[in-house]
Amino acid sequence: MAAAYASVPVRQLEDITECPICAEQLTDARVLPCVHTFCLKCLQSYVKKTKLGEKHACPLCRQSFTMPHDDLAKLPRNYFVDKVLEVKSMASRLTLNSDVICDVCSGEADARNMKTGKKATVFCVDCNQNMCSECNRCHQKIKATNSHKFIDLDKRHSIEELLLKLPENMCDVHVQKPLELYCLQCNMAVCMMCYVENHSSHKCSNVVKVAQESSGKLQTDIDNLRSKESEWVKLLAKVTEN
Numbered sequence: 001m002a003a004a005y006a007s008v009p010v011r012q013l014e015d016i017t018e019c020p021i022c023a024e025q026l027t028d029a030r031v032l033p034c035v036h037t038f039c040l041k042c043l044q045s046y047v048k049k050t051k052l053g054e055k056h057a058c059p060l061c062r063q064s065f066t067m068p069h070d071d072l073a074k075l076p077r078n079y080f081v082d083k084v085l086e087v088k089s090m091a092s093r094l095t096l097n098s099d100v101i102c103d104v105c106s107g108e109a110d111a112r113n114m115k116t117g118k119k120a121t122v123f124c125v126d127c128n129q130n131m132c133s134e135c136n137r138c139h140q141k142i143k144a145t146n147s148h149k150f151i152d153l154d155k156r157h158s159i160e161e162l163l164l165k166l167p168e169n170m171c172d173v174h175v176q177k178p179l180e181l182y183c184l185q186c187n188m189a190v191c192m193m194c195y196v197e198n199h200s201s202h203k204c205s206n207v208v209k210v211a212q213e214s215s216g217k218l219q220t221d222i223d224n225l226r227s228k229e230s231e232w233v234k235l236l237a238k239v240t241e242n
Contacts, residue, residue, distance in 0.1 A: 019042055021059055022042050029077060030073075030075040030078065034058050037078040040072060076187065076188040083166050104132075105118045105135060119132060120132055120153060121136065123150065124149075136150065173194060178191060180192055181205065
């Protein structure tokens with residue numbers, strides 16, 4: 001098991017999952033319009049004296065944002081941070097054991113007063129269980145679970161691979177519904193039920209399409225910044241000389 005997660009730089013993940021206000025791991029991560037992310041409780045303390053509807057400055061970039069009319073819990077969640085936290089938790093928890101026993105076999109073994117189960121070879125992300133080869137074969141034959149995602153415990157995995165293995169993001173309100181749409185008016189991902197109930201009059205798009213378009217825009221911005229790098233270096237040298 002340790003070999004499977006040895007390539008995951010947990011310290012690197014800490015930079016992404018640390019709240020800039022409390023300097024602790026993000027809890028109930030909420031994202032501001034400027035895309036900076038904070039713990040919900042930290043934001044609530046930060047704007048405690050601000051009235052609803054008033055503008056406040058982001059603690060990092062100072063870009064102003066308007067307090068939601070209900071409360072800060074209405075701010076969109078940062079689902080990417082949530083997934084990174086899952087990867088971090090998985091990496092930290094599972095690398096502690098060099099030999100992991102199959103959760104299914106060990107459960108049956110305990111019921112029969114046996115000492116131990118078989119060594120696990122895969123981890124089912126959807127079930128959050130370690131499984132041996134035999135249990136995995138049975139698991140994949142069941143119609144309800146044959147689409148589950150597995151992590152091979154004998155291989156090394158990058159952060160990107162682990163993120164792709166995690167289940168799709170589910171709606172906070174309708175917990176069994178996946179986030180399929182992005183409301184362009186509210187700037188938030190919603191499920192189909194949320195769309196029917198609250199966003200049917202808003203302009204929405206496929207969440208995957210919006211993500212791809214946003215990624216393309218970000219890459220364009222990065223390329224533009226890199227093209228200016230040589231100019232900045234020369235300007236800095238000139239300023240330093242002066």
